[in-house]
Amino acid sequence: MSTPPSPPNLLAGRYQLERVLGTGGMGVVYRARDLLHEAFGEPNASVALKLLGETFCACPDAHVLLYSEFAVTRSVQHPQVVRAFSFEVDIDQQLAFFTMELMHGxxxxxxxxxxxxxxxxxxxxxxxxxxxxxxxxxxxxxxxxxxxxxxxxxxxxxxxxxxxxxxxxxxxxxxxxxxxxxxxxxxxxxxxxxxxxxxxxxxxxxxxxxxxxxxxxxxxxxxxxxxxxxxxxxxxxxxxxxxxxxxxxxxxxxxxxxxxxxxxxxxxxxxxxxxxxxxx
The missing domain is CATH 1.10.510.10 (Transferase(Phosphotransferase) domain 1)
Incomplete structure (x- = not known):
């Protein structure tokens, strides 16, 4: 899968990207609104959403590497470790990503x-x-x-x-x-x-x-x-x-x-x- 330099504002018809929270060697993390949860009245409908960065998007197994990170994170259930929510793919945009709790501080x-x-x-x-x-x-x-x-x-x-x-x-x-x-x-x-x-x-x-x-x-x-x-x-x-x-x-x-x-x-x-x- 590949990713354009700037992702679309809406992913999987559900996640509206708002701003970049941070970048690392492998990916970019955005603050996003979960419009589905918001529509059902969820008061805390914001999540952190991670996409692969440009360095990795051209790799043939890039989406699998991203899933591996998601799976590792999800396997650790501890109060002092960020919680991973779901791994998803925007089929139209050919973009893989995963969501996790939005941390404040x-x-x-x-x-x-x-x-x-x-x-x-x-x-x-x-x-x-x-x-x-x-x-x-x-x-x-x-x-x-x-x-x-x-x-x-x-x-x-x-x-x-x-x-x-x-x-x-x-x-x-x-x-x-x-x-x-x-x-x-x-x-x-x-x-x-x-x-x-x-x-x-x-x-x-x-x-x-x-x-x-x-x-x-x-x-x-x-x-x-x-x-x-x-x-x-x-x-x-x-x-x-x-x-x-x-x-x-x-x-x-x-x-x-x-x-x-x-x-x-x-x-x-x-x-x-x-x-x-x-x-x-």
Whole structure:
């Protein structure tokens, strides 16, 4: 399937596109009105709608890749993960797309711009725990996110939402033989958050997701990214992170994946500890 540079305003006779919410390496996400639900009096008839971007629209299996992302997202039912609704095809326009919940709030990359010194621990800790809860659950479900970074995490009234599984993969989808994303098609990873082994062409893993999450937490606590390092190069403890939490986060940030001897769940447990009162 192919897609014109600008999609029509109405898809499948039902979804009216309103504006672009975001763009990524694989697709474009729009805010859209679901006119069918609106006609039946649904008060919240707006959705987020994802189409393939121009980079992928000419690929012969592009629509299958988009379905793979939808299937991976739909398989994860967690309060801190975006909900996928339906995969559809506009036959007349030859456009595949899927819909998901419309999230309200700001992405963490925007939050970091507003908080250049990082967040106080009492504000950061619940965000870190929600992020790690979401990833621990996705891994338990056999799903890898593949692109954990601030721009793919939304903060709203209901807490965090992790979204954009376009570079991810699920065990069920792999078993079904659905095609995955070939990194040779584009420069997929964001270097500041991608595990070094991914940048070197290695396979996606739960450990790579852990590294990305640890980079996000470090930046939230320090106001700066960990940056590119050599395996033996020390990393300073983030100024907002309690001392007792640093060993676990430092391990999750290990450049050598063999030294990343901790899981997402274990990092969550380490960051969930309370500070000891000073008078004990």
């Amino acid at each position: 700001m992405t963490l990359d925007r939050l970091l711009v507003e908080c250049p010194e990082g967040l106080p621990w009492q504000e950061l800790q619940p965000l870190a725990l929600q992020l790690l809860d979401a990833l621990a659950y996705t891994h338990w479900q056999g799903v890898l996110h593949g692109d954990v970074k601030p721009a793919n995490i939304m903060l709203g009234e209901q807490g965090l939402r992790v979204f954009d599984f376009g570079l991810g993969q699920g065990a069920a989808q792999m078993a079904a033989g659905l095609p995955g994303l070939s990194r040779s098609r584009l420069n997929a990873w964001t270097p500041a958050y991608a595990a070094p082994e991914l940048m070197a062409g290695g396979a996606l893993s739960a450990s790579a997701d852990l590294y990305g999450a640890a980079c996000v937490i470090y930046e939230l606590a320090q106001g700066q990214r960990p940056g590119t390092r050599q395996p033996d190069q020390p990393l300073p403890r983030p100024r907002r992170l309690p001392t007792q939490c640093w060993p676990a986060l430092r391990t999750a940030l290990a450049v050598d994946p063999a030294c990343r001897s901790i899981t997402v769940a274990q990092l969550r447990e380490a960051l969930g500890t309370r500070r000891r009162p000073w008078f004990l």
